[in-house]
Amino acid sequence: MRSQTLFAVILVVTALVLGGATYAGFQAYQNAVVDKHTTTVERNTALVRTELDAQLKTHEQSVELWATRPGVRAHGTARQRSALRALVNNSAFAGASVIAANGTMTALAAPQSDAASVVGSDFGDRRYVQRALAGTTYISNPVPAETGTNVVVVSTPVRRDGDIVATLNGAVYLSETGAFDLLQSDLPDSSGVTVTTDGGADIYHRPPSPNRSVTTHTAPLSEADWVVSVSESRAVIGPTIQRLTLLQTGSVISVFAVIAVFGWWNYRRNLAQVEALIDGFRALRDGAYGTHVDVGGADEWERIGTGFNEMSDTIDQSVAENRERARQLHVLDRVLRHTLRNELNVVRGRAELVASHATGEAAAHAAHIISRCDSLVETADKERAISAVLDTDTTPEPLDVARITETVVERAQADAPNADLTVDTPPTAVAAAVPQIGTAIQEVVTNAIQHADCTAPQVSVSVSEPTATEGTDHVRITVSDHGPGIPRMERRVLNGDDAIDALHHSQGLGLWLVYWAVTHSDGDLDFEDNTPQGSVVTIRLPARDDTA
Structure with a gap:
């Protein structure tokens, strides 16, 4: 191939690679801007949740402290009423009441309320009363008070000689200028906040501004059955994305224009600059992010070199941050x-x-x-x-899973002598697996023993080699039991049939340990129902001819 043709080919390839790399660099930066926006929403959600939990925890501690005062237990007396007034005057509660163990209100302290009209009434059907009488401090969902105002009630048991004799209830009014002032001051005006009950009813709602193309993150409170959601419109990052898009397009066009002009006017004397750029891309390909090139020559080459260096620095910064x-x-x-x-x-x-x-x-x-x-x-x-x-760069290696399985069963039998364990393995069964596969097999066997609904659980473990008639190239480890079985939700999550969310998630780490050990071994994990009850767990690992 002639030098001119070779140089032309190099110019074309360089233009394509440089343009693509520039595009990818800006695209990665755009993704980083979006990710940062999402992270900000998640961080604001955590902030709001922490602030609300702290406020609610303070109210809980306050009523728990006042519930220990003797005057609170003196039903229907001036001491009890005085204690409630002191609670209201010295705390954030707008009102307080005592409800006896039989559900009757014995005292009420609340500004501008007709205590006589509600004292003596039966409040035993109120959930906050029932929860407190059951022995727990409870924060209710917003409820209508007898005075006609929606309040959140913080209730706690009142004890005498260890017995619950009443509940002390503190009422906190909800309004946008009261309990949620802190939320408004801590978040920017562009952020929206919604607090809902576990039933989906709004407790507080402030929409984002603008209210379109929003990113939302939700988190439950730990002190109450409430859920907080923070949202923010992606329009706030729109100008940045637009500038990046324009810069991205302009940079790619500039790259092609510079290379075209350079090749047209003086391509023969600039092979050194092309080689410098090629070396720079090779460095990026080999992971040497942050590599700078000095192409020299005409101004166009200087611009290309600067663009490459900026792109390399951006990639290097992104990799370093990760x-x-x-x-x-x-x-x-x-x-x-x-x-x-x-x-x-x-x-x-x-x-x-x-x-x-x-x-x-x-x-x-x-x-x-x-x-x-x-x-x-x-x-x-x-x-x-x-x-x-997950953290180690472990590759599957040939292991005798028959021997490993026998060792696992022997240890399990020693740990659970009442269990009826049977094992059926060939002399050897070599498969490619990570070293942690033994821990995974042990977890399956132990899980079958521990979750059995009888004192002498029966567990069968077998290892089978691939056969020509089956047409498979996998070693199978099968664990069968007659216990209650693995819940279907657990199976669907582990098999990937259900996404992991608040409703679908695995209850423990044991089965995830099995799943990841098998997955990193390039194997398969299956769950089936046993007859008449129980589970059959099958681990399939790629077979190997040589031993470890």
């Missing part, structure tokens, strides 16, 4: 895991101390706390195993 974000998440995961273990050890130690000195119901509660602590520690261990699967 790496930093991944590092932060990794550090956060380790810190949280360490803190969780330490705190659980403290809680467990305290519970064991209580159990060693307590009897009856207190001892039972302490034992339950110890059990839950052990369960959380087990969950943390599973999370660590999952992180080992």
Whole structure:
């Protein structure tokens, strides 16, 4: 090929690559702007949720404190009425009442209210009364008070000698200039806020401005059965996107124009500049983001070089931010895991101390706390195993899954001597899998034993090699039990038939550990119903001829 033709081909290829890379760089930046907008909405949602939870928690603590005062328990007396007036005068509550255990209101303190008309009335059918009489501090959905105003009632049990004798109820008025002033001041005018009950009724609503093409994020409150949603119109980032689009188009056009002019007038003496650009793209291809090139020569080449350097810096910044974000998440995961273990050890130690000195119901509660602590520690261990699967660049390797399965069953039988475990494996069955596949098989077997609804669970484990008649090239590990079975929602989420959301999600990490270990082994995971009841879990792994 002649030098002129070769140079022309190089010019064309360079123009296409440079134009495409420039377009991709700006497109990535546009996506980053959109992602930042979404992150801002999510952060504002978390802020609103935290602020509301803090306000509600303060109200809960206030009524719980006042419920311990002796005057509150003195039904129908001046002491009780005085205590309620003191609560209203010294707190954010607009009104307060005491309702006896039989549901009768014994005292009411509220400005501009006719206490005589409601004292003595039966409020036993109110949910906030029922929840408080059941022993919990409760924040109601907005309810109409006897005075005709919508309020949120914070109720807590009043105890005498350990018995619940009444409920103390504090009323907080809801208005856009009252309880939600803080939300208006913390968010920009372009953000909308909606607070709804668990039934979908609006408690507070401020639409975004403008109210079109909105990004919305929703989060439940922890102190009440409310849901907060923050929304913001994508129109606020419209000018930025428009400028980026124009700049993107202009940059691509400029690249082609500069290269065309350069090739027409002086392509022979600029092969060095072309080579410099090619070297720069090779560096980007090899992951050397942030690489700068110095093409020199005419002004057009200087512009191309500057555009390339800016694009390279943008890509380098984006990659660096992603790496930093991944590092932060990794550090956060380790810190949280360490803190969780330490705190659980403290809680467990305290519970064991209580159990060693307590009897009856207190001892039972302490034992339950110890059990839950052990369960959380087990969950943390599973999370660590999952992180080992996801965080490491582990490739499947030949493993004898028959031997691994036999070892798993032996350990499971030792841990659960009452279980009836049977295992059927060939002498060897080599499959390609990640090292954590043994943990996954152990999780399936342990899950079958622990969730059995009898004292002597029956679990069958088998390993089968591929056969010519079956026409398959996979090793199968099958675990069958006769327990209650794996819920269908769990199966559908793990199989990808249902999206993970508030209604469809897996209840634990164990099956996710199995799923990811099998997936990273390029295998398949199936769930079927057993007869007459129970589950059949099948793990299929690619077969290999050589052993580990």
